[in-house]
Amino acid sequence: MELIFEKSRVGRRASEIQGFDVPAVELDASLVRAEIDLPEVAEIDLVRHYTQLSRRNFGVDIGFYPLGSCTMKYNPKINEDMAKLAGFTEAHPYAPEAWSQGSLQLMFELEKDLREICGMDAFTLQPAAGAHGELTGVMLIKKYFEKRGEKRSKMLIPDAAHGTNPASSALCGYEIVSVKSNAEGGLDLDSLRELMTEEVAGLMLTNPNTLGLFERNITEVAKIVHAKGGLFYCDGANTNAYMGITRPGDLGFDVIQLNLHKSFSTPHGGGGPGSGPVGVKQILTDFLPVPRIELNDGVYSFVGDKPDSIGKMKAFYGNFGVMVKAFTYIRSLGAKGLKRAAENAVLNANYVMARLSPHFDVAYQRVCMHECVLTSEKQVRENGINTKDIAKRMIDYGIHPPTIYFPMIVHEAMMFEPTETESKETLDEFCDVMIEIAGEAKTNPQIIHDAPLTTPVNRLDEVKAAREPRVVYQK
Amino acid sequence: MSKSNPANLKYTKDHEWALVEGDIVTVGITDHAQELLTEVVFAELPAIGKKVEQGKQLAAVESVKSVSDVYSPVSGEVVEVNTELEANPGLINQDAFGAGWIAKVKMSNPAELEKLMDVAAYGKVMES
Numbered sequence: 001m002e003l004i005f006e007k008s009r010v011g012r013r014a015s016e017i018q019g020f021d022v023p024a025v026e027l028d029a030s031l032v033r034a035e036i037d038l039p040e041v042a043e044i045d046l047v048r049h050y051t052q053l054s055r056r057n058f059g060v061d062i063g064f065y066p067l068g069s070c071t072m073k074y075n076p077k078i079n080e081d082m083a084k085l086a087g088f089t090e091a092h093p094y095a096p097e098a099w100s101q102g103s104l105q106l107m108f109e110l111e112k113d114l115r116e117i118c119g120m121d122a123f124t125l126q127p128a129a130g131a132h133g134e135l136t137g138v139m140l141i142k143k144y145f146e147k148r149g150e151k152r153s154k155m156l157i158p159d160a161a162h163g164t165n166p167a168s169s170a171l172c173g174y175e176i177v178s179v180k181s182n183a184e185g186g187l188d189l190d191s192l193r194e195l196m197t198e199e200v201a202g203l204m205l206t207n208p209n210t211l212g213l214f215e216r217n218i219t220e221v222a223k224i225v226h227a228k229g230g231l232f233y234c235d236g237a238n239t240n241a242y243m244g245i246t247r248p249g250d251l252g253f254d255v256i257q258l259n260l261h262k263s264f265s266t267p268h269g270g271g272g273p274g275s276g277p278v279g280v281k282q283i284l285t286d287f288l289p290v291p292r293i294e295l296n297d298g299v300y301s302f303v304g305d306k307p308d309s310i311g312k313m314k315a316f317y318g319n320f321g322v323m324v325k326a327f328t329y330i331r332s333l334g335a336k337g338l339k340r341a342a343e344n345a346v347l348n349a350n351y352v353m354a355r356l357s358p359h360f361d362v363a364y365q366r367v368c369m370h371e372c373v374l375t376s377e378k379q380v381r382e383n384g385i386n387t388k389d390i391a392k393r394m395i396d397y398g399i400h401p402p403t404i405y406f407p408m409i410v411h412e413a414m415m416f417e418p419t420e421t422e423s424k425e426t427l428d429e430f431c432d433v434m435i436e437i438a439g440e441a442k443t444n445p446q447i448i449h450d451a452p453l454t455t456p457v458n459r460l461d462e463v464k465a466a467r468e469p470r471v472v473y474q475k
Numbered sequence: 476m477s478k479s480n481p482a483n484l485k486y487t488k489d490h491e492w493a494l495v496e497g498d499i500v501t502v503g504i505t506d507h508a509q510e511l512l513t514e515v516v517f518a519e520l521p522a523i524g525k526k527v528e529q530g531k532q533l534a535a536v537e538s539v540k541s542v543s544d545v546y547s548p549v550s551g552e553v554v555e556v557n558t559e560l561e562a563n564p565g566l567i568n569q570d571a572f573g574a575g576w577i578a579k580v581k582m583s584n585p586a587e588l589e590k591l592m593d594v595a596a597y598g599k600v601m602e603s
Contacts, residue, residue, distance in 0.1 A: 466516035
């Protein structure tokens with residue numbers, strides 16, 4: 001389809017300003033830049049252009065979106081209704097606390113709910129997204145050791161962790177030490193014992209990890225870390241796999257970040273923004289970002305006077321609209337509902353893995369949590385097509401491709417996360433498609449190699465796009 | 476199929492190769508590594524003068540599939556980088572053992588060479 005620039009005609013307008021109430025001023029010629037070639041179109045062209053583009057979008061409201069590790073779960077519309085209430089949308093961060101009691105109460109209550117869900121002593125809602133929450137968490141750890149006068153320079157991170165974990169630790173000045181996974185996809189305890197010294201600030205564990213597996217030796221891992229005075233960090237991006245069933249705080253974790261846009265059904269990706277609350281045990285509460293929300297004599301207030309705080313992590317108090325949506329989700333489901341959501345997320349992932357395992361290799365043969373990792377190694381070997389080809393072919397069947405080539409410790413990885421909201425019928429349709437593709441790999445590998453065939457543009461040259469990016473329109 | 480690994484090079488388990496000439500060690504990634512990475516679209520080169528340690532990050536290579544660190548096979552100081560890769564990172568794919576070299580490190584501790592693998596030992600790593 002034509003670009004908006006190509007539809008442009010000189011002098012065409014989508015609007016016309018009539019009747020100035022101030023005198024018109026001609027811009028000085030030196031201020032007018034001829035090189036800014038903005039498109040000029042009529043309103044109808046504008047509307048059609050973007051409506052047509054939007055029809056080519058794919059989202060969870062259109063079809064199945066099993067993007068592993070990203071948790072593209074359905075966002076119930078009631079979340080939006082609540083966030084749209086005038087009392088929230090017309091709130092202003094500079095409004096006096098006395099006028100903002102409802103918003104403050106919601107945040108206070110959300111913190112309380114998250115504490116309960118995670119078994120932590122305190123929460124901050126400030127961080128703007130998951131990785132920002134990780135950064136906050138690691139800064140808290142750093143502050144803790146500074147306060148104790150301990151110099152610790154390293155952070156242990158398993159190779160099955162989220163890729164942002166090393167980045168967050170490096171940003172705080174820690175040297176990253178990678179811990180290998182064992183044959184069953186968990187932490188190798190012997191290497192952990194060897195690496196966990198008094199130079200190590202802590203262990204950042206993504207649990208369940210990016211293989212979709214729950215760490216089997218979790219309490220032992222916590223013991224090893226704590227025995228050397230380290231802190232145990234939980235990347236809680238995958239909390240949707242166990243909420244209502246177990247609590248990270250009870251397992252020995254000292255810090256956790258949640259991703260409200262994953263586990264708690266707030267919009268994700270372009271629809272964000274995200275939100276990455278951080279929960280801590282008592283030993284770290286003094287360091288939490290300011291302001292804190294406190295309740296005294298029935299009045300909620302922001303309290304900034306916390307001398308040991310790491311400071312502000314975000315303007316005002318984080319992405320408030322997102323908090324309203326997460327709070328709505330938590331309160332709509334209730335404790336039992338959250339538990340059922342986790343159970344269904346795990347059941348759905350295991351169902352997909354079980355149905356697909358005769359057709360694709362499974363990376364680790366054990367019960368998975370909320371996502372499963374398969375590989376196309378068999379197809380690479382026998383049919384000469386790879387994971388990318390299969391992902392592209394899925395588009396032809398109207399399914400969003402899974403996360404591919406991640407986690408990196410699995411060759412030709414395909415990571416599926418169906419989430420709890422999908423019915424058995426949807427899962428079956430999806431599995432039928434995957435089995436069909438596995439069949440095509442044998443009988444007609446060329447079609448998979450050429451896919452997608454039903455999209456406005458076919459296989460893109462990703463290498464050329466990355467090596468010679470042209471992101472600005474030029475005539 | 477991978478090109479065969481030259482016998483005159485030393486190797487690491489992380490698929491780097493090292494060509495030792497006096498105290499200068501030329502570093503690249505093996506043909507097997509470039510095959511796993513697929514088409515390299517960007518190479519992040521170290522600064523000249525950067526101090527590196529054996530087994531620690533030296534550079535990074537990015538393909539459409541993933542970003543991978545390149546670890547230094549020896550400790551020392553970076554004395555030269557392959558600036559050709561800035562315009563043409565695909566050299567790593569076309570000629571991993573030659574024109575696709577990444578950096579030259581002046582080594583500070585030649586005893587570390589003992590920890591590197593010869594071609595036979597690396598061949599076994601590739602198979603595993």
